[in-house]
Amino acid sequence: MNKLVYPHRSFMRTGVCDECAKKGTKFYNVNKNPYIGLMSCDDCIQEIKKYLQHTTIKADDLRKNFNQSINIKRSNDRMESDWVIHGDAFQEKKDGPFWVQVRNRHNTLSKLVKLSDVNRWNNRV
Numbered sequence: 001m002n003k004l005v006y007p008h009r010s011f012m013r014t015g016v017c018d019e020c021a022k023k024g025t026k027f028y029n030v031n032k033n034p035y036i037g038l039m040s041c042d043d044c045i046q047e048i049k050k051y052l053q054h055t056t057i058k059a060d061d062l063r064k065n066f067n068q069s070i071n072i073k074r075s076n077d078r079m080e081s082d083w084v085i086h087g088d089a090f091q092e093k094k095d096g097p098f099w100v101q102v103r104n105r106h107n108t109l110s111k112l113v114k115l116s117d118v119n120r121w122n123n124r125v
């Protein structure tokens with residue numbers, strides 16, 4: 001593939017196609033991240049899906065690397081052990097970090113964290 005277009009934040013359901021800049025008709029979001037993804041026109045769906053494939057890691061594949069529950073460090077620096085991978089990981093730019101949505105088992109909290117931090121907190125380096 002010559003180029004890669006990375007998923008980005010979008011709060012609008014309209015916009016231009018990330019491939020050809022024509023009027024976008026469908027927003028393909030990263031799994032469990034409704035506002036992050038790529039906009040496509042009717043002609044570029046295959047390209048847009050390919051970009052998403054190359055810039056994301058499936059949540060199921062991530063889960064295979066970890067125990068069922070994972071350690072997540074909260075913003076108060078406390079480590080909690082009852083969190084799970086919730087969505088696909090995605091990269092926002094070339095050589096940038098992968099981000100992944102995690103949530104606690106009670107489903108009362110969710111958080112977007114760097115996959116490299118999740119690896120570190122769970123001794124998967």
Ligand SMILES: [Zn+2]
Pocket residue numbers: 017018019020021022040041042043044
């Ligand atoms: Zn297009």
